[in-house]
Amino acid sequence: MIGVFSKTTDSSIIEAIGFSNLDFVIIDQEHGNVDFTTTQNHIRAATLTSLKPIVRVAELNHNLIGKALDSGAFGIQVPNIETVSDAKKAIDSAKFYPLGSRGVCRFVRSAEYGSMDKKAYFEKSNKSFLVLQIEGEEGIKNLDEIIQLNGFDVLFIGPYDLSQSLGVPGDIDHPLVREAIVKIKDKCSSRSILMGSFADTYDRVNWLVSLGFEYIAYSVDINIFLEACLKLRMDIKDEY
Numbered sequence: 001m002i003g004v005f006s007k008t009t010d011s012s013i014i015e016a017i018g019f020s021n022l023d024f025v026i027i028d029q030e031h032g033n034v035d036f037t038t039t040q041n042h043i044r045a046a047t048l049t050s051l052k053p054i055v056r057v058a059e060l061n062h063n064l065i066g067k068a069l070d071s072g073a074f075g076i077q078v079p080n081i082e083t084v085s086d087a088k089k090a091i092d093s094a095k096f097y098p099l100g101s102r103g104v105c106r107f108v109r110s111a112e113y114g115s116m117d118k119k120a121y122f123e124k125s126n127k128s129f130l131v132l133q134i135e136g137e138e139g140i141k142n143l144d145e146i147i148q149l150n151g152f153d154v155l156f157i158g159p160y161d162l163s164q165s166l167g168v169p170g171d172i173d174h175p176l177v178r179e180a181i182v183k184i185k186d187k188c189s190s191r192s193i194l195m196g197s198f199a200d201t202y203d204r205v206n207w208l209v210s211l212g213f214e215y216i217a218y219s220v221d222i223n224i225f226l227e228a229c230l231k232l233r234m235d236i237k238d239e240y
Contacts, residue, residue, distance in 0.1 A: 002205075003054070005198070005220045007032035011045040013221055018049025025051055026217055029058045029068075030079050040071040040109060047072070054129065060086055063103070065093040070108035075129025077156060082138040084145040091151035094130050096122050099151060129153050131196060131215070134184065135161035143184060147191050154215045155188050156196035157181055173204070185211050 003024035006014060017025050027034055027042050034042070039055060046053035055068035056077040065076050078090040092100040102125070107114040111121045130151065134140065135158030147155065159172040159181070168174040181197070188195055189212065196215030199205045200223075208216050219227075 001052075001215050003052075003215075003217050004224065005032075005056075005217050006042070007034070008221050009033060009038050011038070011041040014042045014051070014053075015045040015048055017221065018046055018051030021050070023052060024054050024074070024215075024217075025221075026054045026056050026077055027073075028056050028220075029064070030056050036067055036071065039068065039073075043072045043109075046074075052129070054131065056133075060090055060093075062089070062093040065090070066103045069094065069102065069125065069128055070105065070110050072109040073128070075131060075153070077131040077133060079133045079135065079158065080139075080161070081132045081134055081146065082136065083142050084149065087132055087146045087149055087152070090132060091130065091149065094128060095126050095151060099126050131156050133158050135159075136165035138165075140180060140184060143187055147188055147193055154194045154196045155184070156215065157184055157198075159198055182211065185213070 001023040003022050003026060004017060005026045005028050007028050014025060025046060027039055029039065043053045052074040054075045054077050055073045056079060057064040057068055060078050060080070065078065068076055076094050081087050081090065093102060094100060096102050096104065106118060106121055110125065131154040132146070132152045133156045134143065159177060160170065162180060163169055163172050163174060163177045166176045166180060168176055171177065185195055194215060195213045197208055197213055198217045199208055200219045205216055205218060
């Protein structure tokens with residue numbers, strides 16, 4: 001699956017991403033200026049196409065995870081998972097009984113504002129997509145315990161925070177960072193866990209694909225637009 005991170009507040013951009021036939025968009029509440037009203041409109045725009053809306057919540061928080069799912073998100077991405085306790089809390093927050101203790105309200109968008117059959121709603125909701133994000137040495141230290149858990153779909157490596165944790169901030173192609181990513185991948189492969197990560201160059205996408213990563217977020221919508229404008233300017237600079 002290939003998608004992008006989104007920091008835009010314009011839902012038309014989300015809809016346009018969907019018409020590109022990308023697989024998913026990560027609506028970024030951690031590093032983006034996206035409130036819940038905008039998030040819900042982004043989700044509506046995504047579902048007009050085949051685009052899967054994933055919400056990266058600002059932090060590991062029971063209420064934030066529940067609200068994003070109530071808004072109709074296909075899935076949740078939780079940043080900075082450091083311990084097995086963090087991972088259990090994320091799973092518990094994203095699932096209804098018997099898998100978790102997500103807050104129950106069926107008068108929300110994900111339940112069609114109360115018109116959906118209750119049993120069907122709970123069954124559907126407990127299949128929601130959950131991505132746990134590992135991005136530091138503490139998370140790596142506790143990885144063996146974390147990957148023993150059931151209830152999440154993808155383990156996502158955040159390369160930029162990982163590079164900072166390893167003392168080479170921003171250098172996501174540094175040998176220390178690449179070595180750590182390969183070690184994480186090898187451990188997850190032994191458990192048949194789907195792997196995800198971020199790339200901002202085509203070379204990095206190809207490297208991740210070669211390692212067997214299946215959930216790859218390429219760059220950020222606003223930066224993709226900026227790069228396209230820069231290329232346009234360069235392409236026509238000799239004529240105007």
